[in-house]
Amino acid sequence: MQDLFTVNNLWMMIATTMVFLMHLGFASLEAGLTRSKNTVNILFKNTIIPAIGLLTYAFVGFNLMYPGAEYAGSFFGFAGFGLTLPEGWDTSNYNAGYTYFTDFIFQAMFAATAATIVSGAVAERVKLGPFIFFSFLYVGICYPIVGMWKWGGGFLNTLETPFYDFAGSTIVHSVGGWGALIGAALLGPRIGKYTSRGMTAIPGHNIPLATLGVFLLWFGWFGFNGGSVLSADPGLVSKVFVTTSLAAAAGAFGALIVSYLMFKTYDITMVLNGILAGLVGITAGADQMGVNSSIIIGLIGGGLIVLAVVFFDKIKVDDPVGAISVHLVGGIWGTLAVGIFGDLASVSQFFSQLIGVAAVGVFCVIFAGVIFFVMKKTVGIRVDEAEETEGLDINEHSMRAYPDFATKD
Amino acid sequence: MQDLFTVNNLWMMIATTMVFLMHLGFASLEAGLTRSKNTVNILFKNTIIPAIGLLTYAFVGFNLMYPGAEYAGSFFGFAGFGLTLPEGWDTSNYNAGYTYFTDFIFQAMFAATAATIVSGAVAERVKLGPFIFFSFLYVGICYPIVGMWKWGGGFLNTLETPFYDFAGSTIVHSVGGWGALIGAALLGPRIGKYTSRGMTAIPGHNIPLATLGVFLLWFGWFGFNGGSVLSADPGLVSKVFVTTSLAAAAGAFGALIVSYLMFKTYDITMVLNGILAGLVGITAGADQMGVNSSIIIGLIGGGLIVLAVVFFDKIKVDDPVGAISVHLVGGIWGTLAVGIFGDLASVSQFFSQLIGVAAVGVFCVIFAGVIFFVMKKTVGIRVDEAEETEGLDINEHSMRAYPDFATKD
């Protein structure tokens, strides 16, 4: 018993470190897919966000998300500020899979993701101060409240057919995705992106960095999904590894095929985002899918992402890194897929999935919308034109990411 | 029992994720050691190959490599398409070290390596489509057939003195190395590499990226070799960690010493490849060697690699990243070293090692040779001169890896 508890807890701790590394993955991906004049700014945001995530989660987030039966309501619960070690916190009486501290730190690593996803969509034009303020609220309050609805025992978990979201296609990724959509829409597109002559691609400045980011995200996803088993259960975790890997691989091919048919070229950024779409897509049902279903979910997810990128450009929502397509569209797809494929597939499950998607969407859109809108009307959320043109690095950070190298024009 | 099974399986899953990260290592190393005009192309190949590896291994590879006693022949066996969960797949009845899914995913991560190694040697001039086609066949069919000869119970395992290859100096690395040799030889050297005035070094464009790649490969090797124990056995795995680390460290010094004596400069690319040579070299006998033997194997491996690089340049086989030297020469050296050093050293073992090296070599040379040759005579395997000069990125992928930066000339 003690042995099994030790190995379960060990896995959860290691999964924690893997999820931590996803923040480096996001930082690398977002920096790589944007311009070198804004690189320090992006790295700054993606470095400070995990710090915000950890501190706010310790201060309020954990107790908002997992208030415990005593404090949990259907929509809101709160067990008080700070962390208090419960009796037997380091034994299997707390949980068969982990200690209280492991519970906290594993969940805390997820929290920052919500804002990190937004960071990519608002890149290259958002003001740093307001974005950090937004991140505090979104990570510290919005994310844990939504999380509580499902994982903390709230109303999505008590539907007649409970909403199902294994590791967070909706609860994590679409939360970030909705924030990204609202942020990008309220900010407006980058200068020069959509002109009277149509859409101009603004290429990312460092493809190796973006590729590194995606590999690290994939690596981290083994902890994200594998850790969501909440123990080292050999059958379940290994199944999740297989479904996660195959969906990612199929996502690469889904995006490759669709983007090749549409653009007649081998677009690596589409393949990279296709992998992420496969991963986001499998996340809601990684423990429910078979081999074939995982491949189908990944293939469709990967293809869908290409269409979504084109769609958001069509409606002139400028998302420099494709975050909305990957995390919102991919997250919705993955969540609905639980009702279509796998062990839980049924019409009522599908409707519960729809309810979850919609409820989270409404809440996040309002939450993010109010913050961004109020800031827009007061302090402003967008840097001025001169700063945007010159780059945020030199203006907000007084430095350049690559001072030794000559840039074009 | 259940506890031990859980911890064994946990280690195998974690080792899986470490081997996965080796694909990022290969991508970084190969991109770093080649020119910036071909970087997207290399990253594209190294991103899509793991996807190919996972999908083909699920479709045919796993059942070719481990067909099971019922279907295994001496040279070939096949248990059918796709993955079928056997009875008790998630218990120690399947294997004391892992579940069926863990078995699959750990092995699947190895599979792509065969093509990734080739990718480095054919870089900067191979046509993308034909190379991807080759990768499907080499990873999906050639690699698992060879693997079956030893690890699936085939003829190399039933020699009177069985061929020994702990984690794949021959079965993995030299399979890649032979493909690399054939591919590079049939493609011919890059324009400008060998001229009437002799050999011109074509330096890699990003040494930090290459260094990152080698460190990630070393990191991954703890999973590659450590996972090949196939359980978390404390004595064996920790021994393998030590032999692997010391061989890598000694490989760095072997290459440093020989390259300094030959070139009178501290050549970091040689040191990096020396580390890899030490790692490839110890792989065949990582569980059989003592501390001193590991250091000797690494030292010789590292030195040998410098000579091999010079040799392949002499015979005008252009290998941009040194993949043939590291994986083929290093792989042969490591395989033979099992007959010379360590617990299994004996004359008859040495001959069995030779047989294994030769058998795998003949099969891979024919397999890769036929594919590359047929493609060369039909669709062509090499980009045209204008494209090679301008770079593959802009021609095959319509983009640049670093669009913001000014390049020399």
Next chain:
Amino acid sequence: MQDLFTVNNLWMMIATTMVFLMHLGFASLEAGLTRSKNTVNILFKNTIIPAIGLLTYAFVGFNLMYPGAEYAGSFFGFAGFGLTLPEGWDTSNYNAGYTYFTDFIFQAMFAATAATIVSGAVAERVKLGPFIFFSFLYVGICYPIVGMWKWGGGFLNTLETPFYDFAGSTIVHSVGGWGALIGAALLGPRIGKYTSRGMTAIPGHNIPLATLGVFLLWFGWFGFNGGSVLSADPGLVSKVFVTTSLAAAAGAFGALIVSYLMFKTYDITMVLNGILAGLVGITAGADQMGVNSSIIIGLIGGGLIVLAVVFFDKIKVDDPVGAISVHLVGGIWGTLAVGIFGDLASVSQFFSQLIGVAAVGVFCVIFAGVIFFVMKKTVGIRVDEAEETEGLDINEHSMRAYPDFATKD
């Protein structure tokens, strides 16, 4: 029992691989924070140092640091050259947490850190040969002797109130920090850093690389601190994960706040070093601190680092990457903090901490001072002016890190 031993040992092995990755973290951070003309040189040092660390630790270091009761004195002990497997080395009779080989390899990964830290402070001007010679002695002899004083049962462990250093704020980080201070002071500042017009900032050439380095170091710290529990004890390791994470996050904010107040800009290099300061600071007492104490230690550590960077510039000790501030100042702070906060806080503990800091400081200053001074007076430790101006890469390594890119002037 066997199961628990297996899981304990597994954690120690995985922690080993995480500490290994810290060497990539150091390499990336140091390369990123210096100029592109010296990048190959820095990567070369940071690649060869782990190799030196592993080999010298096998040859003498391990037996100097952990000589065993039979050979241990108060200040020095030595159990002989090389590694000898003791009876029962792979059972819990050796240690309940790990095998002999795990013990060795985990400790060996720490050893190189001492020289890696120095590497950053002496960057861009130190001669390669002499620095490698220094590294051999500092890693092979100085570090294990100091380590023995505490962890090998020496005099710091037998004080009436024993000196406490959980994972090495003093024993590891300040050892590196003292060497860095002496090296940087004896070398003198880089050309152009301090002129009659005051201090000129010499910006690092690759901020994404530096950021990558810090994330990898943070990741590795889970193994560094978490592994220092010396078993997979669920309560202790998870507590260490939480204290380590919160201190790092708070360190980011400590540095952000102080640097913003002082410089009125969002300085990412300060935030990155603030994270490291938080990590170094928590290292001495990661198992002793509560949530609030961890945050305070990190906050103060992060803020302190900014002041320290300014201070060392004021006294014209040129430390290109801030290594002295992070590892020496941060290490001293963390060590003293054990006497101020947490379970061990007391006046007598504080004085024991002071004794440890001072004893290690005196020994390291003398050890590093003698080596650097003798070399300075004989072979020289600094490259000549032309080489420094042109860059070490082309002069010592005959190559450039980024040959494809045009540099500014």
